[in-house]
Amino acid sequence: MLHHSATDYQSNKEDITGEIISRSICKNQSERWLKEYPNYKCDYHFIIGHTGEVFKAQPIEQPAWHCTNYQANLVSIGICFLGNFENIEMSTEQFNAGVELIKTLMKEYNIPLTNILRHRDVVSDISHTSNSTKCPGKNFPYIHLLDALRDGEPFFDIGEDYPYINEVKTLKQLGIIKGDGKEYLRPDDFITREEAMLIVYRIIKLLQN
Structure with a gap:
Protein backbone atom coordinates (compact mmCIF):
# COMPACT_ATOMS: atom_id res chain seq x y z
CA MET A 1 0.00 0.00 0.00
CA LEU A 2 1.54 3.26 -1.17
CA HIS A 3 1.20 6.53 0.74
CA HIS A 4 2.67 10.00 0.93
CA SER A 5 3.28 11.73 4.21
CA ALA A 6 1.42 14.87 3.02
CA THR A 7 4.14 16.84 4.84
CA ASP A 8 7.38 18.48 3.84
CA TYR A 9 10.01 15.87 3.03
CA GLN A 10 12.32 17.23 5.73
CA SER A 11 11.81 18.94 9.07
CA ASN A 12 14.50 21.55 8.45
CA LYS A 13 17.48 22.24 6.19
CA GLU A 14 19.70 20.01 8.31
CA ASP A 15 17.35 17.04 7.88
CA ILE A 16 18.98 16.04 4.59
CA THR A 17 17.65 12.47 4.34
CA GLY A 18 14.31 13.04 6.08
CA GLU A 19 15.30 10.95 9.09
CA ILE A 20 14.19 13.57 11.62
CA ILE A 21 10.74 14.07 10.11
CA SER A 22 10.37 10.28 9.80
CA ARG A 23 11.04 9.89 13.51
CA SER A 24 8.58 12.68 14.25
CA ILE A 25 5.85 11.00 12.17
CA CYS A 26 6.40 7.69 13.96
CA LYS A 27 6.44 9.38 17.38
CA ASN A 28 3.12 11.11 16.77
CA GLN A 29 1.51 7.93 15.49
CA SER A 30 2.80 5.70 18.28
CA GLU A 31 1.54 8.18 20.89
CA ARG A 32 -1.89 8.18 19.27
CA TRP A 33 -2.18 4.39 19.69
CA LEU A 34 -0.34 4.15 23.02
CA LYS A 35 -3.31 3.12 25.15
CA GLU A 36 -4.58 0.40 22.80
CA TYR A 37 -1.18 -0.83 21.58
CA PRO A 38 1.69 0.04 23.96
CA ASN A 39 4.38 -1.40 21.65
CA TYR A 40 3.04 0.20 18.49
CA LYS A 41 5.68 2.15 16.55
CA CYS A 42 4.23 3.60 13.36
CA ASP A 43 1.36 3.54 10.86
CA TYR A 44 3.87 2.59 8.15
CA HIS A 45 6.29 -0.29 7.85
CA PHE A 46 8.72 1.69 5.71
CA ILE A 47 9.31 5.39 5.07
CA ILE A 48 11.30 6.56 2.05
CA GLY A 49 13.05 9.93 2.01
CA HIS A 50 13.58 12.15 -1.03
CA THR A 51 17.29 11.26 -1.18
CA GLY A 52 16.46 7.55 -1.37
CA GLU A 53 17.06 6.65 2.26
CA VAL A 54 14.72 3.90 3.50
CA PHE A 55 13.70 3.99 7.16
CA LYS A 56 12.20 0.96 8.87
CA ALA A 57 9.24 1.78 11.08
CA GLN A 58 6.53 -0.65 12.23
CA PRO A 59 7.94 -4.23 12.31
CA ILE A 60 6.73 -5.94 9.16
CA GLU A 61 5.38 -8.87 11.18
CA GLN A 62 2.90 -6.54 12.87
CA PRO A 63 -0.13 -4.75 11.35
CA ALA A 64 0.05 -1.01 10.82
CA TRP A 65 -3.04 1.18 10.74
CA HIS A 66 -2.18 2.98 7.52
CA CYS A 67 -5.55 2.95 5.74
CA THR A 68 -9.19 3.06 6.78
CA ASN A 69 -9.84 -0.60 6.00
CA TYR A 70 -9.37 -3.00 8.91
CA GLN A 71 -8.90 -6.15 6.85
CA ALA A 72 -6.50 -4.44 4.44
CA ASN A 73 -4.42 -3.19 7.36
CA LEU A 74 -4.02 -6.73 8.68
CA VAL A 75 -2.57 -8.15 5.45
CA SER A 76 -0.74 -5.26 3.82
CA ILE A 77 2.63 -3.54 4.01
CA GLY A 78 2.43 0.23 4.36
CA ILE A 79 5.07 2.25 2.48
CA CYS A 80 5.16 6.01 2.91
CA PHE A 81 7.05 8.35 0.58
CA LEU A 82 8.02 11.57 2.38
CA GLY A 83 6.53 14.66 0.78
CA ASN A 84 3.22 16.06 -0.35
CA PHE A 85 2.69 14.83 -3.90
CA GLU A 86 -0.37 16.97 -4.34
CA ASN A 87 2.13 19.82 -4.66
CA ILE A 88 5.56 18.44 -5.60
CA GLU A 89 7.15 15.89 -7.93
CA MET A 90 9.05 12.87 -6.66
CA SER A 91 12.83 12.85 -6.93
CA THR A 92 14.57 10.20 -9.03
CA GLU A 93 16.42 8.93 -5.95
CA GLN A 94 13.19 8.47 -4.00
CA PHE A 95 11.48 6.78 -6.94
CA ASN A 96 14.36 4.35 -7.51
CA ALA A 97 14.54 3.49 -3.81
CA GLY A 98 10.80 2.79 -3.82
CA VAL A 99 11.08 0.50 -6.84
CA GLU A 100 13.98 -1.42 -5.28
CA LEU A 101 12.19 -1.82 -1.94
CA ILE A 102 8.91 -2.94 -3.50
CA LYS A 103 10.65 -5.41 -5.82
CA THR A 104 12.37 -6.94 -2.81
CA LEU A 105 9.10 -7.20 -0.89
CA MET A 106 7.26 -8.65 -3.91
CA LYS A 107 9.87 -11.38 -4.24
CA GLU A 108 10.13 -12.13 -0.52
CA TYR A 109 6.39 -12.25 0.15
CA ASN A 110 5.18 -13.42 -3.28
CA ILE A 111 3.17 -10.25 -3.89
CA PRO A 112 1.68 -9.94 -7.39
CA LEU A 113 1.83 -6.65 -9.27
CA THR A 114 -1.96 -6.41 -9.06
CA ASN A 115 -1.66 -6.03 -5.27
CA ILE A 116 0.48 -2.89 -5.44
CA LEU A 117 -2.16 -0.31 -4.56
CA ARG A 118 -2.37 3.33 -3.59
CA HIS A 119 -4.17 4.32 -0.40
CA ARG A 120 -6.87 5.91 -2.55
CA ASP A 121 -7.55 2.57 -4.28
CA VAL A 122 -8.71 0.91 -1.06
CA VAL A 123 -12.39 0.79 -0.15
CA SER A 124 -12.78 2.70 3.11
CA ASP A 125 -14.63 1.14 6.04
CA ILE A 126 -16.07 4.59 6.70
CA SER A 127 -17.32 5.69 3.25
CA HIS A 128 -17.53 2.17 1.76
CA THR A 129 -16.00 3.50 -1.45
CA SER A 130 -12.54 3.94 -2.89
CA ASN A 131 -11.13 7.42 -3.59
CA SER A 132 -12.05 8.48 -0.06
CA THR A 133 -8.61 10.11 0.15
CA LYS A 134 -6.23 11.83 -2.27
CA CYS A 135 -3.27 9.88 -0.86
CA PRO A 136 -0.63 9.52 -2.26
CA GLY A 137 -1.35 12.68 -4.24
CA LYS A 138 -2.06 13.58 -7.87
CA ASN A 139 1.65 13.86 -8.73
CA PHE A 140 2.58 10.45 -7.32
CA PRO A 141 4.16 8.52 -10.25
CA TYR A 142 1.99 5.43 -9.81
CA ILE A 143 1.85 4.31 -13.45
CA HIS A 144 5.59 4.81 -13.91
CA LEU A 145 6.23 2.86 -10.72
CA LEU A 146 4.04 -0.04 -11.88
CA ASP A 147 5.83 0.01 -15.22
CA ALA A 148 9.18 -0.25 -13.44
CA LEU A 149 7.85 -3.19 -11.40
CA ARG A 150 6.11 -4.98 -14.25
CA ASP A 151 9.09 -7.15 -15.22
CA GLY A 152 7.62 -8.69 -18.36
CA GLU A 153 3.96 -8.75 -17.36
CA PRO A 154 1.88 -7.41 -20.27
CA PHE A 155 -0.60 -5.24 -18.33
CA PHE A 156 -0.72 -3.64 -14.91
CA ASP A 157 -3.89 -5.36 -13.75
CA ILE A 158 -2.95 -9.00 -14.45
CA GLY A 159 -0.04 -11.07 -13.24
CA GLU A 160 1.48 -14.48 -13.67
CA ASP A 161 -1.45 -16.00 -11.78
CA TYR A 162 -3.90 -14.88 -14.48
CA PRO A 163 -5.19 -18.11 -16.12
CA TYR A 164 -4.58 -16.89 -19.70
CA ILE A 165 -1.36 -14.96 -19.08
CA ASN A 166 0.61 -16.74 -21.83
CA GLU A 167 -2.13 -16.16 -24.40
CA VAL A 168 -2.37 -12.49 -23.41
CA LYS A 169 1.38 -12.06 -23.74
CA THR A 170 1.31 -13.56 -27.22
CA LEU A 171 -1.68 -11.51 -28.36
CA LYS A 172 -0.12 -8.30 -27.09
CA GLN A 173 3.20 -9.11 -28.73
CA LEU A 174 1.38 -9.64 -32.03
CA GLY A 175 -0.47 -6.34 -31.63
CA ILE A 204 -7.09 -10.43 -40.58
CA LYS A 205 -4.33 -7.90 -41.21
CA LEU A 206 -1.85 -10.19 -39.46
CA LEU A 207 -2.90 -13.18 -41.58
CA GLN A 208 -2.61 -11.12 -44.75
CA ASN A 209 0.97 -10.29 -43.92
Missing part, protein backbone atom coordinates in the same frame (compact mmCIF):
# COMPACT_ATOMS: atom_id res chain seq x y z
CA ILE A 176 -3.91 -7.96 -31.54
CA ILE A 177 -4.81 -6.63 -28.08
CA LYS A 178 -3.48 -3.36 -26.69
CA GLY A 179 -5.46 -2.77 -23.50
CA ASP A 180 -7.24 0.43 -22.63
CA GLY A 181 -4.44 2.80 -23.60
CA LYS A 182 -3.25 3.10 -20.00
CA GLU A 183 -1.63 -0.36 -19.86
CA TYR A 184 -4.66 -2.03 -18.24
CA LEU A 185 -6.37 -5.07 -19.78
CA ARG A 186 -9.57 -4.81 -17.68
CA PRO A 187 -10.36 -8.53 -18.10
CA ASP A 188 -13.58 -8.40 -16.07
CA ASP A 189 -15.20 -5.81 -18.36
CA PHE A 190 -17.55 -6.92 -21.14
CA ILE A 191 -16.04 -6.56 -24.59
CA THR A 192 -17.80 -4.01 -26.79
CA ARG A 193 -18.82 -4.65 -30.37
CA GLU A 194 -16.29 -2.07 -31.52
CA GLU A 195 -13.48 -3.77 -29.59
CA ALA A 196 -14.41 -7.18 -30.99
CA MET A 197 -14.41 -5.87 -34.56
CA LEU A 198 -11.06 -4.18 -34.00
CA ILE A 199 -9.54 -7.47 -32.77
CA VAL A 200 -10.95 -9.31 -35.82
CA TYR A 201 -9.52 -6.61 -38.10
CA ARG A 202 -6.06 -6.93 -36.55
CA ILE A 203 -6.13 -10.73 -36.91
